[in-house]
Amino acid sequence: MMSELQKQDIQFTINGKKWQGKVHPMKRLLDTIREDIGLKGTKEGCGEGECGACTVLMDGKPVMSCLVPVCQADGHEILTIEGLEEQGKLHPLQESFVKEGGAQCGICTPGMILSAAAYYNDPRIAKDLPESISGNLCRCTGYTKIFSSCHHAMDKKESCCGGKK
Amino acid sequence: MRNYLQDYRILSCHSLKEAVLALQETPTPVPIAGGTDIMVYLNYHRLPVGTYLDLTSIPELKTSIEIREKEVVFSALTTYMDVRLNSFFASNMQMLSQAAQVVGSIGIQTRGTWAGNIANASPAADGVPALMAYDASLILVCASGEREVSLADFYHGYKKMDRKQQEIISKIKIPIPQIKSREYYRKVGERKAQAISKVILAGRLALDEQKKIQHIRIVYGSVMPYTYRSRTTENLLLGKELTQDTIHQAVRQIGEELKPIDDVRSTAHYRRKVAQNLLQEFLEG
Ligand SMILES: Cc1cc2nc3c(=O)[nH]c(=O)nc-3n(C[C@H](O)[C@H](O)[C@H](O)COP(=O)(O)OP(=O)(O)OC[C@H]3O[C@@H](n4cnc5c(N)ncnc54)[C@H](O)[C@@H]3O)c2cc1C
Ligand code: FES
Ligand code: FES
Numbered sequence: 001m002m003s004e005l006q007k008q009d010i011q012f013t014i015n016g017k018k019w020q021g022k023v024h025p026m027k028r029l030l031d032t033i034r035e036d037i038g039l040k041g042t043k044e045g046c047g048e049g050e051c052g053a054c055t056v057l058m059d060g061k062p063v064m065s066c067l068v069p070v071c072q073a074d075g076h077e078i079l080t081i082e083g084l085e086e087q088g089k090l091h092p093l094q095e096s097f098v099k100e101g102g103a104q105c106g107i108c109t110p111g112m113i114l115s116a117a118a119y120y121n122d123p124r125i126a127k128d129l130p131e132s133i134s135g136n137l138c139r140c141t142g143y144t145k146i147f148s149s150c151h152h153a154m155d156k157k158e159s160c161c162g163g164k165k
Numbered sequence: 166m167r168n169y170l171q172d173y174r175i176l177s178c179h180s181l182k183e184a185v186l187a188l189q190e191t192p193t194p195v196p197i198a199g200g201t202d203i204m205v206y207l208n209y210h211r212l213p214v215g216t217y218l219d220l221t222s223i224p225e226l227k228t229s230i231e232i233r234e235k236e237v238v239f240s241a242l243t244t245y246m247d248v249r250l251n252s253f254f255a256s257n258m259q260m261l262s263q264a265a266q267v268v269g270s271i272g273i274q275t276r277g278t279w280a281g282n283i284a285n286a287s288p289a290a291d292g293v294p295a296l297m298a299y300d301a302s303l304i305l306v307c308a309s310g311e312r313e314v315s316l317a318d319f320y321h322g323y324k325k326m327d328r329k330q331q332e333i334i335s336k337i338k339i340p341i342p343q344i345k346s347r348e349y350y351r352k353v354g355e356r357k358a359q360a361i362s363k364v365i366l367a368g369r370l371a372l373d374e375q376k377k378i379q380h381i382r383i384v385y386g387s388v389m390p391y392t393y394r395s396r397t398t399e400n401l402l403l404g405k406e407l408t409q410d411t412i413h414q415a416v417r418q419i420g421e422e423l424k425p426i427d428d429v430r431s432t433a434h435y436r437r438k439v440a441q442n443l444l445q446e447f448l449e450g
């Protein structure tokens with residue numbers, strides 16, 4: 001049967017927990033996360049896929065949540081910046097952004113870290129680190145400290161886990 | 166909820182059959198795949214109100230890339246990232262992995278589909294020239310059946326294509342090259358990521374034992390109002406030896422043949438010159 005309701009039951013996993021709600025299917029995943037779920041770490045910059053501020057991971061891969069109608073997230077796994085830490089311990093990328101000064105105003109930071117985290121977990125998705133964050137724009141840092149933050153985390157991973165997965 | 170959302174309806178379907186029947190409604194629902202073109206319009210309040218059909222809900226369209234003996238088959242939902250993650254392409258059909266890598270950024274490549282790139286019909290589409298240079302064809306389905314169209318014959322003007330509103334591109338079939346050929350794919354844009362092309366050239370070239378050109382494809386993106394395969398210049402080259410003289414003739418010919426667009430991204434003059442330079446680079450190898 002075809003469903004054509006104004007609002008629809010949507011459910012997905014977000015940061016490891018099941019979420020369920022009634023939302024208009026065309027509502028942006030970005031707005032659902034911020035307004036319905038109440039997680040404000042995901043930011044809106046351009047609203048047209050260009051800046052990466054709204055990046056979240058869907059099934060482990062970066063997506064621009066401003067371009068995802070929420071019905072297409074139904075049944076999938078979403079990770080936002082709030083879900084990146086594990087058992088109260090920051091992800092190595094988060095840690096090194098703090099240590100190396102990778103964030104200034106912080107608007108780009110959640111998206112930047114999630115894009116880098118996707119590459120950190122699965123290096124096949126980009127040629128190299130710069131490409132993995134090439135869709136994430138920063139107006140503040142000039143990128144140098146973002147790169148050094150990411151490289152620090154990656155180097156640590158390689159020295160502790162014996163190189164790329 | 167943004168109040169304008171109530172003007173939109175999204176259909177999800179449990180089968181392709183149900184979907185093509187839904188497309189019989191008037192006004193015809195508009196398919197949405199990765200949404201990387203459509204959602205930009207929504208966010209700018211420029212998306213026509215009406216009914217949209219969520220292709221990601223259709224089980225038959227979810228099949229991943231099929232690699233057969235003589236052809237590769239993409240489904241409607243095959244993304245650029247699917248191609249990047251499949252090692253077959255980097256070693257066998259390089260232009261497809263190159264095209265996949267120049268689209269937008271990683272977060273666009275994970276969502277954007279090849280079929281969406283075709284149906285959006287932008288002259289600047291990066292995926293289309295590569296597909297066309299490999300002689301791809303499309304399977305279009307609607308309630309009355311399906312048909313196959315060659316991508317090279319699909320466009321005939323700015324955003325004009327051989328697709329009825331009721332048709333879904335269900336598959337893209339791409340023959341695997343059976344002769345060894347030189348391949349060339351280059352996108353010229355403002356920067357590496359998140360740039361809309363000013364000129365794209367996708368080309369394939371094979372020489373026979375006498376060093377004569379036995380196979381040639383020359384496909385331009387972002388130059389003409391639609392992705393353009395230059396059959397005239399191909400014909401000029403076919404059967405000829407690939408000498409400097411032949412190359413010069415082809416470069417001159419393409420300069421006369423192209424009627425480039427002039428827009429915010431670049432001038433017609435620049436596009437013609439770059440189109441010629443790329444052809445020269447391609448042919449000189
Ligand atoms: C920030 C950004 C950067 C981009 N960069 C590039 C770039 O570098 N190069 C490039 O080529 N493009 C680029 N694009 C455009 C876009 O990502 C591509 O055209 C993409 O391939 C569209 O696919 P989609 O699945 O997201 O399409 P959608 O937005 O879902 O649909 C696009 C159009 O195709 C129709 N459609 C989709 N699937 C089908 C189908 N199976 N059958 C019939 N009709 C269908 C839809 O009705 C709609 O008209 C960019 C977009 C953004 C937002
Ligand atoms: S807000 Fe989504 S990419 Fe800029
Ligand atoms: S820290 Fe301000 S935009 Fe990057």
